[in-house]
Amino acid sequence: MNLHSTLLPPHAEMVRAMLDRDTAYEGVFFTAVKTTGIFCRPSCTARKPKPENVEFFAHADECLSAGYRACLRCKPLDAAAIAPDWVHALLKSVDAGPEQRWTDAHLLAEGIEPLKLRRWFKQHFGMTFHAWLRTRRLGMALGGIKQGDSIDSAAFDCGYESLSGFRDAFKKSFHTTPGRAANSEPLLFTRLTTPLGPMIAMAERRGLVLLEFLDRPALTREVEELQNRYGYAVAPGHNLHLQQIEQELAQYFSGQLKQFKVALHLPGSEFARQVWAELATIPYGQTTTYGTIAARLGKPGARRAVGLANGQNRLSIVVPCHRVIGADGSLTGYGGGQPRKAFLLRLESAARQITRQLAF
Structure with missing residues (x-):
């Protein structure tokens, strides 16, 4: 096991x-x-x-x-990129009736075992089905508030019978009050399935902000930083950036896409953004080292700082920190785990080799 x-x-x-x-x-x-x-x-x-x-x-x-x-x-x-039919059917029902309260009795009536559903959502979304539903309803309320709805209307429209209960749940979920949320930037997130396991993608109006494997140890800290330091209100949802990254990831894993085109927005320190910009220039199927990146930045003694900024990258695969290896050729650390890093490098190497063969 x-x-x-x-x-x-x-x-x-x-x-x-x-x-x-x-x-x-x-x-x-x-x-x-x-x-x-x-x-x-x-x-x-x-x-x-x-x-x-x-x-x-x-x-x-x-x-x-x-x-x-x-x-x-x-x-x-x-x-690995396909949710089971019973999950697809449930999500379709949720979309069709967003106000419905899904109790265990309702799930059993649909032929769904609540414990099995809980396990599946914890594994693929990082939260239980009921927690996901609650956050989804609050996200709908957030959208209403951003569009000018009153807090009272938003609370009652998403099923809350008391304003105090709505405010408490809202603050717990979004780390801010409904009133302040009206002036904050919504950060929408969705789950993506990949051959290497489930990922979570987050995007705001300016672009993709986060793309991480759900089991990444630093994910919770990264999301909290986005909420507390950068003022984001995080909620389930979809936008054009999330749709685009889902399509581009599928093309990447099939070996067809070598350069991501989705718009990015990378909150961070000036130095970190410089490092991430250098990461983005590493050619597909090739590798570099922390020392090389530091030298390109004109700071040859900043190898450790480059390594730290590399580890703070929130956009796995798209900003290709997996292409950074040790000076001795070792894989070194990777937030998604070294097996995934090895897989990504093998994938790119194989696709690059096929492209070369077709060129002759």
Whole structure:
């Protein structure tokens, strides 16, 4: 069992789902077969292995880092970007009736096990389904306030029966009061699925502000900094920048996109922004070092400071800090984990090589 076993269903339940090819568990776990070195989706139609020859992982990148290869039949790296049908149906119902209160009884009536839903949302959104719903409703209220609605109207429209309850929930979620939020910049976020696990993207009107893997240890601190230092009110939602980065990420992972075009907005110190600007110039499929970046900035002795700013980059992949390696050629640290860094470098190297071959 892997280190993220606390996020996974019980072992016996996963064995049953694997043997029954249960599609309800798509995106919840991956099956890795020790005897073949291959990992699959739960619903893979290939011949099922003996349970004692199997281990389970929460994310596709964990399978890769453990030395397993993706199954050619069920293509689990493609499936990693697909939420199970029962989640799609639920999200569609939420969009159709945003005012509906989803109790456990309502979920069970729809054939959804509340505990399984809780696990899936915690794994893929970093919060429970009910917490996500609550934040979503408050985000709708925030949008109304920004457009000139009164606080009373916003509170009652999103289902709160008392203003005090609405104000308390609003402040807890957005770290500001409804009145001050009218003058703050909304930072909308959405979950994105990738072959390396779920990511969270955040964008305001000027551009993409954050793109991180949900299991990045520094993610909570980064979001709190955006709220407390830069005054953002964070809420679930969509805008053109979030739609664009979702499309561009899919193209990047398929090896088709080598330069992101989505607009960016990078709050930070002047030095940090200089470092991030240098990161953005590292060519696709190539690498550099902290020392080289420091020299380009005219501060050859600032290698450590460059490393610190590199680690503070909030835009994983788009601002390619994964292309920075140690002077000795080692991968060095990476906020998303070294297995992901190795995967990204391999992906870019392979795509670059294919482009060269096609050119001849």
